[in-house]
Amino acid sequence: MPALSFDNVVKEYPSAGETVRAIDGVSFDVEPGEMVALCGPSGSGKSTLLLLAAALLAPDAGAVRFGQTDLSRLSTKEISDYQRHSIGLISQTLDLFPGVPALENAAIKLLADRVPLPEARRTARPWLERVGLGDRLSHTPDQLSGGERARVAVARALVNQPRLLLADEPTANLDTRRGLEVVDLLASAAREQDVAVLLVTHDQEAAAVADRIETLRDGSLGSPMPLDRTAIS
Ligand SMILES: Nc1ncnc2c1ncn2[C@@H]1O[C@H](COP(=O)(O)OP(=O)(O)OP(=O)(O)O)[C@@H](O)[C@H]1O
Ligand SMILES: [Mg+2]
Numbered sequence: 001m002p003a004l005s006f007d008n009v010v011k012e013y014p015s016a017g018e019t020v021r022a023i024d025g026v027s028f029d030v031e032p033g034e035m036v037a038l039c040g041p042s043g044s045g046k047s048t049l050l051l052l053a054a055a056l057l058a059p060d061a062g063a064v065r066f067g068q069t070d071l072s073r074l075s076t077k078e079i080s081d082y083q084r085h086s087i088g089l090i091s092q093t094l095d096l097f098p099g100v101p102a103l104e105n106a107a108i109k110l111l112a113d114r115v116p117l118p119e120a121r122r123t124a125r126p127w128l129e130r131v132g133l134g135d136r137l138s139h140t141p142d143q144l145s146g147g148e149r150a151r152v153a154v155a156r157a158l159v160n161q162p163r164l165l166l167a168d169e170p171t172a173n174l175d176t177r178r179g180l181e182v183v184d185l186l187a188s189a190a191r192e193q194d195v196a197v198l199l200v201t202h203d204q205e206a207a208a209v210a211d212r213i214e215t216l217r218d219g220s221l222g223s224p225m226p227l228d229r230t231a232i233s
Helices: 046-053 076-086 102-106 108-112 117-130 146-158 176-193 204-208
Strands: 004-015 018-030 035-039 061-066 087-090 164-168 196-200 212-217
Touching: 004 046, 018 046, 018 061, 018 196, 035 046, 035 176, 035 204, 046 164, 046 196, 076 087, 087 146, 102 108, 102 117, 102 146, 108 117, 117 146, 146 164, 146 176, 164 176, 176 196, 176 204
Parallel strands: 035 196, 035 212, 087 164, 164 196
Antiparallel strands: 004 018, 004 061
């Protein structure tokens, strides 16, 4: 069964007395262990799809499902449980807390869940080690490079072992090599922990790491792009 499915989803935004149809009948699935790259020009609806998957927006028609669960049928409490425990969300701005050390930033979901600080730190530490930041635990975001900040955001998203990882251009401010390192981390989470990953990216090389590429244009999906790995050296 897919971890995430979009079934004929429509999403409109009110805009200056009119409505803008940001998502126009999108259907696709992401399986556990699969990484799907979501590409498309600016304004094509990529972030909107991610927000729908995170239940931060509700569709106007169609259904977004997590496993068999239609997210629109969840109560407010169930939505907040879903957001806290089932998904890891990496926004483009990363949203790390300024002045807070990497270890506590990575542990923030556990702390929000009232896990005691020493235990939250113990749990978060191996995730930071896994993303190569074992020697940066007490660095605050302003003491980390862009790539290191992105890796803290990856550790934070994975810390409570969510089933679904939603990443909105996590490589936006990184050079190609650092960007690919972050995407490789997401790919290993998919493979090793059976996490379903939906990755928004403009970067063709990053997209090529995915198992499949879906392309959005004006809120609709194009035909899935075949992966030509030979094109990337
Ligand atoms: N809160 C909002 N209110 C009104 N219109 C919105 C809102 N958010 C997005 N839109 C519109 O919906 C469409 C899709 O926006 P979205 O942010 O999903 O695009 P995107 O593919 O993520 O773009 P980018 O690559 O620039 O991040 C755009 O036309 C945008 O202007
Ligand atoms: Mg966007």
